[in-house]
Amino acid sequence: MNAVLALSAVLFVIGTLGVLVRRNAIIIFLCIELQLNAVNLALVAFSRAHGIEGQIFVFFSMTVAAAEAAVGLAIIISIFRHYETVDVSSFNLLKW
């Protein structure tokens, strides 16, 4: 029953596609969360074969994801105040 790993890979690829094709910074962020979740799923699947450490790691990764969501959304809010948009193709200050 390795289908869990296949599901995890499919979710990760969909998340990658979303990060690349969307322009809305919030949706891109949501797709990054999707990728994180896909990896968490793979870790939980492996923890059934290799012991509880996989689940511990997922616990920490969820905490980090929560912290990352808070800081990332704060950054999006402060960028929105400056540019009045969340379209990532208009953030070109660092472009050479």
Add this chain to the structure above:
Amino acid sequence: MDVTILNLVFYALAVVAIGSALGVVFGRSPVASLLFMVSTLGSVAGIYVLLEAHFLAAIQVMVYAGAIMVLFLFVIMLLNLGHDYQQDLRGWAFSLLALGVSGGIGGLLVQRFFDLEAAGLSLGLAGVGASELDASIQELGALGVIAEPLYTTYVVPFEITGILLLVAIVGALVLAKRNVEGSGRGGEDLQ
């Protein structure tokens, strides 16, 4: 439970998860994408239950689908993105490139998957095959099996996580708060 029923439940949840994930990527409005994401997280939580990660399933629903997604919803509503939405998929050339890149990543993952399968990897759902996890869940309970190592072997990373959360709270406050007179910080004076 019967193995075939478990498999059926798994495949139903997997179909919902993949469909909603596609909904996140191709959703018309940010709020729709967000609700699709909640549905994906819920189905993944269901799969966690099938994999005997009961505590993580509960945390997934409460922290991810509850707290983090509500935070996203607040920000979408705060920035008023709901109705002045314009089509924000990238152009076809870039999309094709993106499809190629994610297809490449998918190909690598599939190749690795078949390597593992050839090496005799076999991961089972709850009740399918014997896993060393089953014995410890019998002994310590679903919560004890994750709490015991968390407060003994992994107690230092656990405490560091607390510091990380504190730093994140302070950082988010500093970044998102409006400019207070004379403080010389915040979004306003960037302009």
